[in-house]
Amino acid sequence: MQTAEIYRLYLLRPGARPRRYDSLTYHQVGCHRALGCSLYSHCLDFVARSPWRGFSCDRCPFFCHDPD
Secondary structure (H helix, E strand, O other), X not given: OOOOOOOOHHHOOXXXXXXXXXXXXXXXXXXXXXXXXXXXXXXXXXXXXXXXXXEEOOOOOOXXXXXX
C-alpha cells in the first residue's frame, strides 16, 4: 500500500506551482529556478517543509526562462 504525501499547500501563494525535482547542480539552477520571482521565497519555504529533495519552477505560470 502506498503512503499518501501531505503537503502544506497553504504555504504557497495562489498561482505558484513548484514541482518536485531531484537536487540540482549549480549549472542546472538557471534552467529550473526563477530566483528573481516575487514568489520564489514562498516556494522555497514550502519545499523546505516538504520531504522533497529539490524542486523546479519550469512548469509554474510565473516562470520565464530568458537565456540572455
